[in-house]
Amino acid sequence: xxxxxxxxxxxxxxxxxxxxxxxxxxxxxxxxxxxxxxxxxxxxxxxxxxxxxxxxxxxxxxxxxxxxxxxxxxxxxxxxxxxxx
Numbered sequence: 001x002x003x004x005x006x007x008x009x010x011x012x013x014x015x016x017x018x019x020x021x022x023x024x025x026x027x028x029x030x031x032x033x034x035x036x037x038x039x040x041x042x043x044x045x046x047x048x049x050x051x052x053x054x055x056x057x058x059x060x061x062x063x064x065x066x067x068x069x070x071x072x073x074x075x076x077x078x079x080x081x082x083x084x085x
Contacts, residue, residue: 004019004023005020005023006027007019037049040052
């Protein structure tokens with residue numbers, strides 16, 4: 001299944017055939033990071049790859065904190081506190 005996971009679309013002339021919707025969504029979201037990650041290392045070296053990884057990780061962490069903060073119950077008479085993970 002790995003070939004379909006890597007390329008969930010098939011081009012047939014001017015037509016594009018979707019082989020698996022779930023793999024396509026995964027490829028667009030999570031898979032895109034790893035494509036850029038690998039290309040950065042090949043094109044610019046390990047140091048450039050590490051420099052890109054740190055801000056990406058911080059972005060994902062901030063987004064997760066924001067989502068958890070919105071889901072947290074609000075206690076009467078108290079303000080929501082900063083969420084420390």
